[in-house]
Amino acid sequence: MSSPTEFDAIHSVLQLYFDGLYHSDTTLLAQVFHQDALYATAVADKPIVLRMDEYFPVVDARPAPAASSQPRTDRVLSIELIGPVTAHARLQCSIPPRDFIDLLTLIHVDGRWQVISKVFHSDVRD
Template identity: 50%
Template structure:
């Protein structure tokens, strides 16, 4: 299998673990410092730089602390060149089920997320 693919998968595992544990040290290993975070699911733009996104993650209870079931899934990884990729992934935090579109660049020998654009659906609580 293509080494680039395995490297992006390893970055995605760090990403999923960082979200599940609300661990910005892990997320900092995979997000480029100048990355953007954006969503328009609720009809307005939610936008963060990493400087404003990481404090949000730090302030929320970790899904791991609530023993939430993980829903991490790689839907696809597509390469646009030797150092550019797009990954579509799913995960869940609380009642929100996310579809993330992550753009990656390979800089300084590692794959880094440059943008996270996502949609979420609310999943009703089990009765």
């Protein structure tokens, strides 16, 4: 399963992810994330862990970068196939005023690649 086709399939999922974030479109993000996926980071030494039913309202409530024509910084930094049904992707993107490094773990279930976890770091731009 580690053919170029798998990388293309994963890259397509990642493009949907970028589009969903840029447009604050949870309909697109629902195609990317497994229903049981986790969203995680740490703020002030405290973990923040959300399920998709908690994360999607956050996305719905924020202004879409597309609405103000913000420049896109989307970039796939790496994709690693861990095994036939597991992959890891490291991404860069921005939702002003923050720049993000996202670490996504993907699984191949129900005939498609889906994000099962998102762990990220962000910095506020000057």
